Amino acid sequence: MFRFLSKVWTNFKEYIALVFLILLSLIILSQNKNPNVQKIRAIAFGSFATITSVISDLINVTDLKRENEELRETNSKLMLQISRFREFGIVNKELKELLEFKDTTGFPLIPASIVSRSLSMTQNTITLNAGKKDGVLSGMPVINDKGFIGIVNSVSEDFSIARTLNNVDLRLTVMDERSRINGILKWTGEEMIITNIPNTFDVEAGDRIITSTVSTIVPVPIPVGIVEEFRPGETGVFSYIRVKPFVDLTPVENLFILARVKSKQIDDLELNFYRRQ
Amino acid sequence: MKWELIIPFITFFAVLLIQLTVIPLIAIAGVIPDLILITLVYYSITRDQFYGTILGASYGFFIDLITGSLLGSAMLSKTIAGFTAGFFSTETKKEININTFIFSLIVFICALIDSIIFSFFSAFDLQTNIFQLLFEQALMPSLYTSVVSVLFLFSPFRRRKF
Numbered sequence: 001m002f003r004f005l006s007k008v009w010t011n012f013k014e015y016i017a018l019v020f021l022i023l024l025s026l027i028i029l030s031q032n033k034n035p036n037v038q039k040i041r042a043i044a045f046g047s048f049a050t051i052t053s054v055i056s057d058l059i060n061v062t063d064l065k066r067e068n069e070e071l072r073e074t075n076s077k078l079m080l081q082i083s084r085f086r087e088f089g090i091v092n093k094e095l096k097e098l099l100e101f102k103d104t105t106g107f108p109l110i111p112a113s114i115v116s117r118s119l120s121m122t123q124n125t126i127t128l129n130a131g132k133k134d135g136v137l138s139g140m141p142v143i144n145d146k147g148f149i150g151i152v153n154s155v156s157e158d159f160s161i162a163r164t165l166n167n168v169d170l171r172l173t174v175m176d177e178r179s180r181i182n183g184i185l186k187w188t189g190e191e192m193i194i195t196n197i198p199n200t201f202d203v204e205a206g207d208r209i210i211t212s213t214v215s216t217i218v219p220v221p222i223p224v225g226i227v228e229e230f231r232p233g234e235t236g237v238f239s240y241i242r243v244k245p246f247v248d249l250t251p252v253e254n255l256f257i258l259a260r261v262k263s264k265q266i267d268d269l270e271l272n273f274y275r276r277q
Numbered sequence: 278m279k280w281e282l283i284i285p286f287i288t289f290f291a292v293l294l295i296q297l298t299v300i301p302l303i304a305i306a307g308v309i310p311d312l313i314l315i316t317l318v319y320y321s322i323t324r325d326q327f328y329g330t331i332l333g334a335s336y337g338f339f340i341d342l343i344t345g346s347l348l349g350s351a352m353l354s355k356t357i358a359g360f361t362a363g364f365f366s367t368e369t370k371k372e373i374n375i376n377t378f379i380f381s382l383i384v385f386i387c388a389l390i391d392s393i394i395f396s397f398f399s400a401f402d403l404q405t406n407i408f409q410l411l412f413e414q415a416l417m418p419s420l421y422t423s424v425v426s427v428l429f430l431f432s433p434f435r436r437r438k439f
Contacts, residue, residue, distance in 0.1 A: 014326040014363065021334040021356045028338075029349035037348060044342040048293075055298040116297035118344045121307050121414055122396060125345040127297075154345060161345040169347070189396070190413060250304070 038154060046156030049127045053115035053159075060113075060253055067253065074145055107220065109256040110134050112142075115159070122189045124166035126150065126249070128257070131158040136257055139217060144255040147223035147246035148172075148211060152257060160257075165192060165224070165245050173215035174224055177208040185209070185224065185243065192225065194241040199232040201239070209243055220260065285320050289336055292316050293343065308417045310425040313340065314391055317355060318362040318384050319429070322374050326363025333359020354394035358387040380430060385423035392418050 112130035142149040150164035174185045179202040183194040207227045211218040225245040321329025337355030341348045392415035
């Protein structure tokens with residue numbers, strides 16, 4: 001028996017190893033949501049990101065001057081806009097006081113830089129040099145001055161990983177700013193589309209897309225992109241809407257994490273509601 | 278003997294460092310070459326198929342752990358890529374396969390298999406055009422990786438007698 005097994009192993013060990021490792025990979029694939037696996041991942045990428053951040057800093061020095069000039073120009077334009085918004089803010093504050101609305105502005109922003117990027121076009125992720133010690137939590141949105149970039153997925157003490165809009169696992173509730181229609185934005189691997197919007201709804205090419213206020217992940221309106229193409233779907237009642245994001249991630253190095261996670265109270269309320277159903 | 282087992286992993290972490298920080302700078306339309314795969318193919322051919330399969334699984338596992346992609350997806354694709362590269366590890370043809378442009382062809386085949394399997398887990402959707410998916414996410418990265426592997430042929434670290 002032992003001789004037989006030994007012979008089988010000698011002749012077929014490559015295939016046995018292949019089958020075993022494939023099965024192991026499939027088992028690991030099924031364990032992605034396991035909290036222990038998430039902890040191990042946070043330790044692993046946190047350790048590696050310490051090294052990649054050093055190299056990234058060296059590479060980014062050459063781009064700093066150009067980025068500085070661009071930022072100065074953006075700052076000047078924003079300064080003019082802020083002046084106008086201050087006026088609107090004063091009027092808005094007075095109206096809110098009259099109607100006794102709760103003030104929901106003033107979210108803290110955590111600055112961060114990208115220290116490394118993922119390999120894949122479909123599971124695009126970025127590693128940021130801000131973690132738990134900076135107040136970053138899983139689920140926080142990542143933005144820059146142009147708009148929405150992604151959502152924080154894993155956090156270690158000093159670093160975090162965010163899924164960007166070019167990640168097939170990220171689904172975002174968005175809204176057409178003009179017509180106030182909500183839909184789900186996703187990356188198919190080739191293009192960014194909005195789903196679940198019927199053909200009859202009012203969406204046009206050129207409409208601005210922002211994050212929806214009904215989203216439990218990002219409940220504040222952040223610019224996402226612009227509708228490039230809208231046409232009725234070839235099958236079914238839903239339309240085909242292609243979106244071009246405002247943020248081109250390729251040159252982005254510095255960004256902000258919006259220190260806001262979904263309300264636990266709303267989350268618990270919705271969970272209890274669906275359980276009773 | 279133990280040193281021979283450790284060197285591939287030291288090489289892996291050094292190459293991964295370059296892959297995550299420097300390689301994105303030479304991206305063409307979002308497509309980047311996969312230096313990890315070139316390293317894997319090299320070790321699979323110079324050692325044997327069994328070694329290449331296990332090395333592929335190890336490389337893939339660490340990639341998933343460090344880069345945040347779906348844990349197990351790169352492990353699966355790199356395992357099969359390492360196994361495939363091992364088919365070219367024959368005693369009589371090892372030297373030819375490593376020291377000539379056949380190496381780039383082997384890298385292309387393994388990169389194609391790796392990309393197809395990895396993309397399958399990432400972007401498979403019943404509405405996706407399968408041929409467009411294969412072209413953009415499998416063929417283009419594989420071609421780029423294969424072109425970059427040509428540089429490896431001129432590297433002083435490569436040439437060795439078997």
